[in-house]
Amino acid sequence: MDTATSPEARRADMVAKVRKAGYARRAEVERVLLDTPRHEFVPEADLDAAYNPWQAVITHRFSDGRSLSCASAPFVVAMMLDQLPVNPGDTVLEIGAGTGYNASLLARLTGRADLVTTIDIDPDVTDQAVRNLTAAGHGDAHVVTGDGTAGHADRAPYDRLIATVSPWDIPDRWWRQLAPEARLVAPLRWRGQSRGVGLRHVDGRLVSDSMHLSGFVYLVTEDEGERGAPITPDGTVKLHWDADQAVDPDLLHGVLDLPRAIAWSDSTIAGDEPHDGIWLRLTVTEPRVCRIDAHPDVASEVCDPIQRFRAPALVDGQSLAYLTSRRREEGDDVRWELGAIAHGPDAAELAGRLCAEVRDWSAERDARKPTLLIYPAGTPDGDLADGTVIDKTHSRFVLTYDYVPA
Template structure:
C-alpha cells in the first residue's frame, strides 16, 4: 500500500492554486514568490496543514486572548502584494514585521538589487522574524525594533511602503520617507470599516487607485476610533471616528422604540458581497459608523443587522438606522434598513437610497485623497466630498 503524505511543496502549491482561484496573485512575479517562499518555516508552531491553509496563524496573543501578531491570511497577503506592484530593485519598507514571511516575499520580488526593511514595535516579534529570515536565507532584510509610526529614515527614500498592521491614521513619516511617485498600501480604518488602500504619491498628497476589504491587528498607539454601547445590557455597540459628533448616551434606549423598516427591492445571492454599500457611504454621508451586536440581542429581536459583528449604521442625534437583510427565496436575500428614534425612518430611507445607487454599479469605489494638511481650497463643505479628519492626516473621499 502506498501512503500519500502532504509535503510542504504539495501544500504550498495547493495554497497558491486556491489564491489564484480567488482572483489574487495576478502577476507571474507574485505567483512565483508565493510558490517559492516556505510559509511553514515562518510559523514553526503550526501544523503543515495550518501553515498552508487560507487562515491567519496567530503567533502572539494578549492576556485577554486578542491577537497581537500573526501570519496573515494568504489570500490577503497576495491581494496586497498585487496592490503594491513591486519591481526588481525597489527599496521597500514594511510596517509590522509579523513572522517575517511577508518580508521574505518582498525580498523575492525585489531581487538582489532591491532592499527590504521591516519595522515592528515589539522586540519579541522582531526577534522571531529575524530568526526565521536568517534560517530561510534572507539575511539581507533589515529588521528594526521601533514604533512603526516613525518608519525607518536610515534606509529612505522608499519606492514602496506597505503596512501589515491596521492603521487608523497616516503618520507624517510616510510623506517624509515615501519617494515621489512611490506607492503605499495600508489597511486603513475610517468610519468603522477597514480597507487595504493602494495610494500613489503625488506631490504633497496620496491618491487612491485600489481598495479591498480586509481586517488586521491594529497598530499600537492610534486611538482615534471611539466606541460605546447603546442598550442597558451592553449588547449593541457603536464604533465611530473622533471627528464625528456621535454621542452614545443620546441613543440609550433607542432600540426599545418602535422599528421603522424599509426594504430596497435590491437582491443578493449567498456569495454576492455587499460591503460596497458601506464603502460608498463613507464618501457620501458623515453620519456613517459601525454597529456590532451580540447574538443575545438578535435572539430577542432587539437589534438585527445584516452582519452582527460589523454592519454600517447612520446616526443622527437620538436616532439611528442600520443595514438589514431578509430571506426572500432560496438563495436570494433582500437588503434594507431598520430605523429607531425620531429620525429613524428618514435614516432608513437614506440607507436604502444608497443601496439602490450601489446596485446600479456594484464595483464603483470612492477616490480618497490623503494629505498631512488640509488641501488648499478644499474644506469639506462640498456636498459631493466627505472630509475625514484624523489626528495627523486628512482624507477627502468622493465618488467618481
C-alpha cells in the first residue's frame, strides 16, 4: 500500500488540519483521534470521505432523505471533546450513538469502555454501534436502544454528558443524572440558531464556558419546542421560531410579495469573516429574532438572505426583516456590507432596528462575551441571574452579554 494514502497517513493529515484550524487543542484529544481508525466505523465511505476533516458521513436517513444519523465531521468531534473534557475514570453518557466512533474515542479518554454509555432511539443505529465498538475492542461500552431524552438512570450519575444530536431543551431527566461537578456539551437550539455549548454543573445550574456555531441532527422528542412554517405558497421560504414567541405564520403568508424596505448598516466583513455573532447577540437583545430559510432556487428578487439555508430574521405581527449583504469594493479590498431587507406595514422600522443591531455588534464584536446559564424549570425569577430569560419546557435559559475585562 502507498504509505502516503494509507489510513494511518490520512488520519495523521486529518488531525494536522483539524489542529491547524484550532481544534484538538488538548493533547489527549489529539492522541485519541490519531489512535482511532475512523474509516472502520464508516465502511460505506471511501478513505477520502472518512478522513475529510470538514464533512460528516451520513449513515442513516429518514424516508424523505433528511439525515437521521451520521458520523460527525472530525473538526466538530474534536471541538466537542475539547469542550467536554474527559478525565481518566470519568463516567460518560453519550446521547446519539451514531456509528460508535465517538463512544470509542470516549472509551480511550476515560480509560475503560465500561464507563461509557451511549443511547439512541433507532435500533439500526445501535446495532451498528455495537458491531463497530466490538470490532474496535470496546465491546464493554454500554449501548442502549431507547429515548435519549430519558438518559439512562441505571448507570447514573455521570461525570460527563455529551449530546451528538441537537436538543431544544435540557430534559429534566438529564438534570437528575448529572454528578454535582459534571460537565455537559450539547448543540443547543434557541431562537432558530444552534450552538455547541460547553457547560459546567454548578450549584444546581449549568453555566457555559464555551460556545461555537454548530449544526446537528435534531434530538427526536415529543415536546420539541421549535416551530416552523412556510411563508410562500410553494413552501420554498420558511420561518422557524420558538414556542414562547408570538409568531403567527398565517399573518406572514405572502409577506414577501409586498414592497421591500432595504437598509444598510455601513458595517462590513471580509468574505471569510464570521458574522454569526450577530445572531447570538440578537438572542440577547431582541425578543423577535427567529430564523428564515430560502431554497437555493428562490430568486434573489423574492428572498435574499445572507445565507440561504439559515439567516436571522425579526418578526413583528405582519412584518418581517432579515439579514442580507452586498458586495462592496474598497480599493483592492473586496468586502461585504451587512444590511436588512424587510416587508410588511412596519418594514422600515424593522429594517432599521436590525441594522442598528448590526452596527452595535460590529463596534463591540471582540469586547463582549455571551454566557448561557440554564436553570431547572420552576426556578423562581428571584433566583435567576440578571439577563434575557427564555423559558423552555424543562429549563429556563438566561443569556448575558458581558464586557470582557481588558
